[in-house]
Amino acid sequence: MPRFAANLSMLYNDVDFLDRFAAAARDGFKAVEFLFPYAFAPDVLAAKLKEHGLQQVLFNAPPGNWDAGERGMACLPGREAEFRANFAKALEYAQALNCPRVHTMAGLMPAGADHATLRATYVANLRSAAAMAAPLGINVLMEPINPRDMPGYFLSRQDQAHAVVAEVGAPNLKVQMDLYHLQIVEGDLAMNIRRYLPTGNVGHMQIAGVPERHEPDVGEINYAYLFKLLDEVGYDGWLGCEYRPARGAAKDATSDGLGWVKPWL
Helix, strand or coil: CCEEEEECCCCCCCCCHHHHHHHHHHCCCCEEECCCCCCCCHHHHHHHHHHCCCEEEEEECCCCCHHHCCCECCCCCCCHHHHHHHHHHHHHHHHHHCCCEEECCECECCCCCCHHHHHHHHHHHHHHHHHHHHHHCCEEEECCCCCCCCCCECCCCHHHHHHHHHHHCCCCEEEEEEHHHHHHHCCCHHHHHHHHHHHCCEEEEEECCCCCCCCCCCCCCCHHHHHHHHHHHCCCCEEEECCCCCCCCCCCHHHHCHHHCCCCC
């Protein structure tokens, strides 16, 4: 049976961030994920997880200057030392939160940059991150992101990501398969699931409705079918609910929109 993690960066936006742990637990979630934890001390977040009986399943390494438009630096030549320092900080949080996965964003391609150079930098940085994380039992994740939501992002396709996994050759480097991004870029979700899940190289999955990125029962994807398919192929990981409630930050917008998942929770 699929297991669902509430994405606290996108859900429960009608309450302050630290109150979202309680809200998710009240609605029946047993796990959470979010984009970035760095605005809070690790012990504060760990206390919230413990208080509400929640498991932290994923967060992102520092992406560079997010407010200035940066979306990671793993593919950017010349910033390798910064990448390693940021990833070391992420590992400190992962240990404190007992989180087994850290996603490191690839970054936006600079205008005129040589793609082969960007890819070589990306591979080298991921190899370094995997080596840093391995002794801690932590998986490093890489996520293809669709170019409509994030134009110019270095990684957009599943085959690209899995080729990097093969080249790096580290058993703790995994692909984050977000079915929202996958549907926009490639489609053919069921066949992609059947192709990649048995490889063991998919470390986490996320869901949202397409095209608006609202609740999964709104839009063009038949998630009930896909949830059964995930059981058939033996996926026992988490499904991150990384979507924007259709009612936005209105009071109880997230909770009122959870009819799609209540049978599974």
